[in-house]
Amino acid sequence: MDALILQILNGLDKGSAYALIALGLTLIFGTLGVVNFAHGALFMIGAFCAVSLSKLLKFSYVTIDETQKDFLGNPLKVETPYVESWFGPELGASIIDWSVPLSILLAIPVMILVGLIMERGLIKHFYKREHADQILVTFGLAIVLQEIVKYYFGANPIQTPPPDALMGVSNLGAWFGLDLPYPNWRIVYFCFAALVIAGVFSFLQFTTFGMVVRAGMADRETVGLLGIDIDKRFTVMFAIAACVAGLAGVMYAPINPPNYHMGMDFLVLSFVVVVVGGMGSLPGAVLAGFMLGILESFASTTWATTTLPGINQIIIYLVAIIVLLTRPRGLMGRKGVMEE
């Protein structure tokens, strides 16, 4: 029983990342009609915002300690972060310790800017082109972005730990007499994802801007005829989608050390999530994200891999096939989306 609940928690956690990325993908597809293969790279850039701020806060001045030696036998160069000398050792260390949550403040403007540059600079030129062209150009862009990151940060994963206060595990089943130790940061990640998803839905549901965007997603032409510049709003939605992916990446950094390839690792699965959820359906993307996350977790249990070897590697694609055979538009897909 304990193991079962733990796998559900793991699934929700994995599903959080899938849902956040798929939500952004669906926003872009639903508004601009673009299949954005560079969306995984936005997730990766978000994670590297956390890495960058952490490195920036650790930017140090060097003093020579004659009493210690380096690996060549020379006096040791001791590095002290400027932050610690400006704010004192304790406060400085705390600021460095909280670098991941603080990165959210950096990631929001950075991701909006990246999103705007990407949309205005490249993707807008492909609106009227075939989906195959869009896929090729965005996939190429993803490779360029990851190679840039590799050039500056290397290919090795970079440890970006959460604040000390949020490390460790909590027994989530203590009140019910169950033994359910679960990492604190993963709980934070799930709550954060839920908040972001709720924020995006509220924005679209309860603001005038969101209402216009939803109307544009349903019938772009009519909204345009009413004199509303829907393109400008859709560009803003692209930036918001980039921001959602970036924030998902920032908070994911302590779960698995960021590396330049992490966006690609999530990209294919997120596309499957979008297709299973239904192209253009935001609730579908979220539902499918959590559903496939949980299924993947269960398929990785010892029982499942012993009973059906290799099931953990194919479960998501198997479910996608079954869903598409029984519901060709996905779980919550609408008629007319990506159909002639």
Added chain:
Amino acid sequence: MSKTNYTRRGVLKTGAVAGAGVALPTIFTAQSAAAYTNEPTGSTVTLGFNVPQTGPYADEGNDELLAQQLAVEHLNGMGDGGCLNTFSSKALKGNGILGKKVEFVTGDTQTKSDAARASAKSMIEKDGAVMINGGSSSGVAVAVQGLCQEAGVIFMAGLTHANDTTGKDRKANGFRHFFNAYMSGAALAPVLAKEMGNDRNAYHLTADYNWGWTQEESIVASTEALGWNTVNTVKTPLASTDFSSYIAPILNSGADTLVLNHYGGNMINSLTNAVQFGLLDKVVNGKDFKIVVPLYSELMAAGAGENIKGVLGSMNYNWQLQNEGSKQFVKSFGEKYGKPPSNSAQTCYAQVLLYADACERAGTFDPCGVAAALENFEFDGLGNGKTLYRADDHQCFKDVLVVRGAQNPTNAYDTLEIVEVTPADQVTYAPNHPMFGGDEATLGTCNSGA
């Protein structure tokens, strides 16, 4: 209207003469006249360095390349001479190899077998490389070794740890300086018994490919020989990034030890996830929960950060070794590049020097002559202490290091501490050991490409 006087016979004659003319240079310079593949005829000799320059092991590949460049410098008499000063064989004089200046070309393995074969093939066929060295994966090593055997050049493997490289897939033209999974198990077992006791329940997470399987087999055999019980062995897909769903079942499995048969990014993520789930803070069966990472590298240690504190593993080499060869190599590498060398750098450096030395001693670049010079060659002074290149399987036998994640690192390179230097005798096995292909495994015959 134009008129031509071409006849069928005339076209055939012209074609035959032109064809012979075009082929003439290669007829007299290529293999029909050469004694062996890519016999150097000018004043230079070309070596091929095949390392991952892109992909997940690009940093490791870069370190290998730095070491290979350093070796070429030392062979050509530049720099401080490095391990030419400490190498027990005195055949190398710093004037290239057999008086020919050493040049090199590089290829990108991408850590993919097909890409690695393609880049090695290009270096052999287009650039005239007489030897291929480098790599950071056993799959790549086995693939490139097979290619070199077919092409008639020597393959001096880089980082490859699977038993199969010098086991069932051993080749007469291939040589491995790096240690292997069996040696990791044999070196680790006594230390594990001393530090953790003989009554442990081990749970293995294993990367689902050739190297992972051979390492799991080796570690299970050596720990069960201690009296440990293997609770479960779970294969994880190589492409896995989040291991939480594999870690969670361990919590209720009754295991008190987790063995991570993972390398590179897999190991960094699985160890990070295991620590996140508080495994190292648990007490199971009255014992502190422990994690073992049988194969360590400096880059993995750096990537894992604080998570590796206290975690035991094994290595082929560590820059903290205090023998003369190691001190000299660390000095040369450190002064040139500003950082200590990794164990993948050291194995590539040693392999380039060993190849050059074998050519000098054999008096030829002929792969069969070089192979004969390397077989049963005993040497010292390259950083690992006394070493034997065994003739039966072309595997080096030397001391193996058992290391632990440093508890209180003083700098960025102080990530691992040496716990024990396991003597070579303790990690030596029979050439027909069942884990290495048994009696059926043979080197075959040397191919010079003639």
